[in-house]
Amino acid sequence: MAIHKLLLLPGDGIGPEVMAQAKNVVAWLERNGIAKFAIEEDLVGGSAYEAHSKSISETAMDKALAADAILFGAVGGPKWDKVPYDVRPEAGLLRLRKDLALFANLRPAICYPALAESSSLKRELVDGLDLMIIRELTGGVYFGEPKTITDLGNGQKRAVDTQVYDTYEIERIARVAFELARKRRNKVTSMEKRNVMKTGVLWHEVVEQVHEREYKDVQLEHQLADAGGMQLVRNPKQFDVIVTDNLFGDMLSDVAAMLTGSLGMLPSASLGETDAKTKKRRALYEPVHGSAPDIAGKGTANPIAMIGSLGMAMRYSFGLGQAADMIEQAIAGALGKGLRTADIAGTGAKTIGTSEMGEAIIAELDGLAARA
Ligand code: NAD
Numbered sequence: 045m046a047i048h049k050l051l052l053l054p055g056d057g058i059g060p061e062v063m064a065q066a067k068n069v070v071a072w073l074e075r076n077g078i079a080k081f082a083i084e085e086d087l088v089g090g091s092a093y094e095a096h097s098k099s100i101s102e103t104a105m106d107k108a109l110a111a112d113a114i115l116f117g118a119v120g121g122p123k124w125d126k127v128p129y130d131v132r133p134e135a136g137l138l139r140l141r142k143d144l145a146l147f148a149n150l151r152p153a154i155c156y157p158a159l160a161e162s163s164s165l166k167r168e169l170v171d172g173l174d175l176m177i178i179r180e181l182t183g184g185v186y187f188g189e190p191k192t193i194t195d196l197g198n199g200q201k202r203a204v205d206t207q208v209y210d211t212y213e214i215e216r217i218a219r220v221a222f223e224l225a226r227k228r229r230n231k232v233t234s235m236e237k238r239n240v241m242k243t244g245v246l247w248h249e250v251v252e253q254v255h256e257r258e259y260k261d262v263q264l265e266h267q268l269a270d271a272g273g274m275q276l277v278r279n280p281k282q283f284d285v286i287v288t289d290n291l292f293g294d295m296l297s298d299v300a301a302m303l304t305g306s307l308g309m310l311p312s313a314s315l316g317e318t319d320a321k322t323k324k325r326r327a328l329y330e331p332v333h334g335s336a337p338d339i340a341g342k343g344t345a346n347p348i349a350m351i352g353s354l355g356m357a358m359r360y361s362f363g364l365g366q367a368a369d370m371i372e373q374a375i376a377g378a379l380g381k382g383l384r385t386a387d388i389a390g391t392g393a394k395t396i397g398t399s400e401m402g403e404a405i406i407a408e409l410d411g412l413a414a415r416a
Pocket residue numbers: 058062117118119120121122134137307308309330332333334335336337338339344345346347349387
């Protein structure tokens with residue numbers, strides 16, 4: 045059995061609390077002979093700053109570069125609001141994304157039937173929803189140069205951001221989308237603004253070419269990003285895989301997040317290039333939520349986004365799709381029994397804590413294994 049190199053970076057706030065539950069699932073997978081891991085653990089964010097005066101140490105970076113996948117909790121908190129900008133907690137995460145060249149951000153929006161009522165949309169629109177937004181993460185307007193604010197005198201300033209995309213950046217993100225669609229319902233919707241942006245014109249052209257050349261078997265459609273945003277709240281179940289740039293992806297994935305209820309439910313993955321020699325992709329898996337300082341230390345955080353992120357690692361880094369299915373079914377099972385952490389409980393409903401939710405998911409996994 046292959047041994048998967050997994051680096052755990054719990055981070056700050058609720059990061060270590062939810063990571064503890066993911067570790068229990070890792071231990072369960074090993075105990076049940078489903079997977080074998082070589083596990084390393086290190087500090088990131090504010091906790092790394094306390095120990096090393098920087099938000100990630102070189103030792104931790106070396107471990108990250110050697111890992112098959114990284115499981116990341118969350119970073120940040122008011123305690124570090126005043127530390128120098130380049131060593132602030134978030135810098136650790138940005139360094140990981142940059143040094144590992146993680147250009148594709150995968151954000152699934154799955155609505156568990158048991159939670160359809162907590163969506164801001166009507167139950168019938170979101171019940172059973174399962175879509176994936178793929179956001180380009182290392183290019184576009186967040187990084188393009190020039191990026192300036194110039195004083196024009198006379199009390200006026202001019203701010204400039206630059207949206208830039210090269211062919212190769214669009215090609216590689218399009219490939220991620222088509223590959224993923226093949227493992228799902230075989231449909232990709234590409235979103236840009238080709239009606240008003242040159243980057244949109246190129247985006248559309250390159251996605252078409254990659255499709256024509258390499259992925260003709262996958263259904264491809266295009267939507268303007270503003271219309272796509274409207275469709276996302278009008279009829280989200282029409283989508284399977286959405287691929288879009290950094291800026292539109294940032295917004296559309298947050299919209300999609302609200303379709304599913306709570307931040308505490310949402311996993312994500314950030315993927316890099318496949319190494320030609322090892323055939324492995326650099327990858328970091330993390331919940332979408334932050335370190336939630338308002339509830340840190342109270343034992344009330346929802347561990348589902350973290351455990352779901354481990355599930356994504358099983359599917360996209362370790363080729364263990366069945367283990368990923370089991371984790372998702374176990375989460376759905378615990379929710380189906382009516383178990384709720386505070387963030388997903390209706391008013392007045394009984395709630396359970398972080399470790400009870402983790403234990404309930406393990407109990408569901410036991411049940412699934414016994415039936416297999
Ligand atoms: P947040 O996601 O930490 O919290 C927003 C709200 O959602 C809070 O009320 C919180 O209690 C709740 N929440 C979040 N995760 C939850 C969970 N698993 N279970 C139950 N409730 C949950 O966002 P924020 O408050 O804007 O930021 C707090 C800190 O986290 C800041 O320092 C911010 O910079 C950092 N942050 C880090 C990341 C990351 O590490 N990737 C992402 C976002 C924010």
